Amino acid sequence: MPQGRSDVSRPLSLLRSDPSTRSRVGMVELFFDLVFVFAITQLSHTLLSRLDGLSVMQVGLLMTAVWWLWIFTTWVTNWLDPERVAVRAALFALMLLGLLLSASIPLAFGARGLTFAGAYVAMQVGRTLFFLWAVRRESVEMRRNFQRIAVWLSVAGLFWLAGGFADPQRRLLWWAIALALELVSPAVYFWVPGLGRSRIADWNIDGGHMAERCALFVIIALGESLLVSGATFATTQWNAAVVLGFCCAFGSAVVMWWLYFDRGAVAGHHRIAHAADPGRTARVAYTYLHLPIVAGIILSAVADELVLAHPDHLEAAGLAVATGGPAVYLVGVAAFKSVSRARVLPPLSHLSGLVLLALVPPLALTLHLSAVAVSATILAILVVVAVWEHISLRRLPGHA
DSSP, X not given: OOBOOOSSOOTTOOBOOOGGGTTOOOHHHHHHHHHHHHHHHHHHXXXXXXXXXXXXXXXXXXXXXXXXXXXXXXXXXXXXXXXXXXXXXXXHHHHHHHHXXXXXXXXTTTTTHHHHHHHHHHHHHHHHHHHHHHTTTSOHHHHHHHHHHHXXXXXXXXXXXXXXXXXXXXXXXXXXXXXXXXXXXGGGTTOBTTTBOOOGGGBOOOHHHHHHHHHHHHHHHHHHHHHHHHHHHHTSOOOHHHXXXXXXXXHXXXXXXXXXXXXXXXXXXXXXXXXXXXHHHIIIIIIITHHHHHXXXXXXXXXXXXXXXXXXXXXXXXXXXXXXHHHHHHHHHXXXXXXXXXXXXXXXXXXXXXXXXXXXXXXXXXXXXXXXXXHHHHHHHHHHHHHHHHHHHHTSTTOO
């Protein structure tokens, strides 16, 4: 989402103006994130309730939409000052709509499709219109950029609403078109006939704020996975297999945290904070590449709950999720680290981990491994990846 900051100081401006506070994440932003804790929980439980190919596509679409709502709001709060009353009021309104949207997720492809679509469109278009009002006295370039964004989101909104009115069998197609329009819009710089397109030079953001906000969302997703594991463990009859499965779930969350925060988050923060064009880095590394990172965590949380509920056996769908979740996560983290470190190839440790994860399903089926054994094997692979990367980076100059 492109935008430049106005260099003209105005008393009524709602933009962040104090350089010492630009990178600081406001308390109201953290409060806003609580809605998305609920949304992630709803997504994982919805997928768990019906684990098949159609459900994976549906929940995948809903999860992408939830991420798109959050990341677009993060771009906006990168410019707007959350200490201003008007900005806080807008975030509170978005929170209310977000709660409505999250509550409708389990039946989004059923009776509450229009509720989900209506809340989504109201959040996307409403937030953009608010920003246009907030910057009405700022530079024409800034206003023009968000006029383009408003056009794209409004057109996509028509497809969202059409899907909400359509019967559930056709809803996936309508919403896939709507989401595709939104996903492609930053890649084409929000080009609109007559309004032109945004320039990469206008993507003047606070890189430190963007990096911290996305890191906090990763923490939210990991925290939700711990909550799911803890809640399931608390209501399950305890035995050796269940306790081991619980330890594996916790261990996997810890290693996922390590893989992202030990090196990746620091490198990403440094690169975007010192980039000549931070908007380009933010668009690729944070807007797009964090999507598979969050998706992998959610899938892993679903797999952990399956293992705790049925520690002796995993069905084919459960086995696919158990290996697919960490694989998607590794793909996202590897791509993010490649961009952050300006490398052509992803880390070899992560590529090797993906190869090992691909061997788990045939191994599990051949040896008739229990669900807990599969979980322990996956944890061991993640540990190998983390240790490999940590040791290899320590050998490089400038790394402690």
